[in-house]
Amino acid sequence: MFESIEAQALKESASAPLRSEFLQREFERLKTFSLLIYVVSIFMWLLFDLIVSFMGGQGFTWRSMVFLGVFGVLTLVLGFTRKAAHFDVLTVLLVLGLTVGVRMIVDGLPPAVHSSWLMLAAASLLYSVSVLPLRRWAFFAVQVVIWLVLNPFLGTSTEPGELRGVLTACYSVFLCALTLYAFLKFREARFSNYIMSRLLLDQAYNDPLTQIPNRRAFMTHAQQRLQAIPREYDHFLMMIDIDNFKKVNDTYGHDIGDEVLKRVAADIKTVMAEFDYARLGGEEFAIYLPAVRREDAAGLATELCRLVREQPAEHPVTISIGITRVEDGDTLNQALIRADSALYESKHTGKDRYTFHS
Numbered sequence: 280m281f282e283s284i285e286a287q288a289l290k291e292s293a294s295a296p297l298r299s300e301f302l303q304r305e306f307e308r309l310k311t312f313s314l315l316i317y318v319v320s321i322f323m324w325l326l327f328d329l330i331v332s333f334m335g336g337q338g339f340t341w342r343s344m345v346f347l348g349v350f351g352v353l354t355l356v357l358g359f360t361r362k363a364a365h366f367d368v369l370t371v372l373l374v375l376g377l378t379v380g381v382r383m384i385v386d387g388l389p390p391a392v393h394s395s396w397l398m399l400a401a402a403s404l405l406y407s408v409s410v411l412p413l414r415r416w417a418f419f420a421v422q423v424v425i426w427l428v429l430n431p432f433l434g435t436s437t438e439p440g441e442l443r444g445v446l447t448a449c450y451s452v453f454l455c456a457l458t459l460y461a462f463l464k465f466r467e468a469r470f471s472n473y474i475m476s477r478l479l480l481d482q483a484y485n486d487p488l489t490q491i492p493n494r495r496a497f498m499t500h501a502q503q504r505l506q507a508i509p510r511e512y513d514h515f516l517m518m519i520d521i522d523n524f525k526k527v528n529d530t531y532g533h534d535i536g537d538e539v540l541k542r543v544a545a546d547i548k549t550v551m552a553e554f555d556y557a558r559l560g561g562e563e564f565a566i567y568l569p570a571v572r573r574e575d576a577a578g579l580a581t582e583l584c585r586l587v588r589e590q591p592a593e594h595p596v597t598i599s600i601g602i603t604r605v606e607d608g609d610t611l612n613q614a615l616i617r618a619d620s621a622l623y624e625s626k627h628t629g630k631d632r633y634t635f636h637s
C-alpha cells in the first residue's frame with residue numbers, strides 16, 4: 280500500500296522543473312565534496328606524473344606545469360561556480376584535461392604496460408566522477424571522453440583478438456556498465472528522497488484545503504520575525520474571522536463553506552502577498568506585518584474587508600479583523616490573545632470591520 284502511494288506521488292511530482300531544482304540543490308549541498316574530488320583527482324594525477332617523471336626518468340617538464348595550471352584554474356572556477364549547469368561543463372573539461380594528461384604520461388612508459396595503466400586511470404576517473412552531482416548528459420560525455428582518450432587499444436600493443444585484448448575489452452564493458460548503472464541508480468534514489476521530503480514538508484506546513492500556510496508554518500515564521508530585535512519599525516499582528524460562517528455551512532452545506540474558505544484565503548493572499556499569512560484553523564486566519572506603520576496596517580485591513588465584501592460570488596461573505604501592535608518583549612501567544620480580543624470587539628460592534636487593540 281505504502282509503496283504504491285509512494286510510486287504515485289513520485290509519478291505526479293517528477294516534473295522537469297523539479298528535476299532542475301533537485302540538481303541545483305544537490306550541487307549546492309555537494310559543492311565542497313565535489314571540490315574535494317577535484318583536488319584528490321588532480322593530486323593523484325600529479326603523483327602519477329611525478330613517479331613516472333623521476334623514477335621513470337622522463338623528467339618533470341613544462342607540459343606538466345601547463346596541465347597543473349589548467350587544473351588549478353578549473354578548481355578555482357568551481358569555487359566561484361553557483362549554477363549546476365556550469366559545474367557539468369567544468370567537470371567535462373577537467374576530465375578531458377586529466378585524460379589527455381594521463382595519455383601523455385603513459386606514452387612515456389614501456390609499451391607493454393600502456394593498456395594496464397590506461398585501464399587503471401579510466402577506472403579511477405569513472406568511479407570518482409560517478410559520485411558527483413552531474414546531469415545525465417555530463418556523465419555520458421565524461422564516459423565518451425574517457426573511452427576515447429584512454430582507449431586501451433588505441434596506440435598500444437594490445438590487440439583485441441589476443442587473450443589480453445579480450446580480457447581488457449571485457450573489463451572495459453563491465454566498468455562502463457557498472458559506473459553507468461551506479462550513477463543512474465543513486466541519482467534516482469536521491470531524487471526520490473528529495474521529492475518525498477518536499478511532499479512531507481509541504482503537507483506539514485500547508486493547509487490542504489486553502490493551499491496557504493497553516494498554523495505551524497505561521498508560528499515558525501512569525502516567531503522568527505518577532506524575535507528580530509531591535510525593530511526599525513513597528514510590527515503588527517492581525518487576526519481575521521469570517522462573519523456568520525456557521526450560517527453559510529448550515530444554509531448551503533459544508534462544500535459551499537469550503538469554497539468560501541478558499542475564496543477568502545485567496546483574497547488574503549492577494550492583499551497580503553508580501554507578509555506572512557496563514558489559516559490558523561476553522562475560519563480563522565492570521566497575518567504578521569513587520570516594519571509597517573499603523574496607518575499602513577489600517578489601510579491593508581480596509582482593503583481586505585472591501586475585497587472580500589465586494590467579491591462577485593454566489594455566496595458573499597464579510598470578515599472581521601482584530602489588530603494589535605507587537606510590543607517589545609511580547610511572546611507570539613500574548614500578541615495573538617490581544618489580536619483576538621480586538622477581533623471580538625469587531626464582531627460585537629457590527630462585523631465587516633477592523634479594530635485596533637487599545
Ligand SMILES: Nc1nc2c(ncn2[C@@H]2O[C@H](COP(=O)(O)OP(=O)(O)OP(=O)(O)O)[C@@H](O)[C@H]2O)c(=O)[nH]1
Nearest residue numbers: 520521522523524525526528533536537561562626
Ligand atoms: N465548511 C467548513 N466549515 C468549517 C471548517 N472548519 C470549521 N468550520 C465551521 O466554521 C463554523 C464556525 O462558526 P462559529 O465559530 O460559531 O462562528 P460564526 O458562525 O462565524 O459566527 P461569528 O464568528 O460570530 O461571525 C462552524 O460551523 C464550523 O463547523 C472547515 O474546514 N470547512
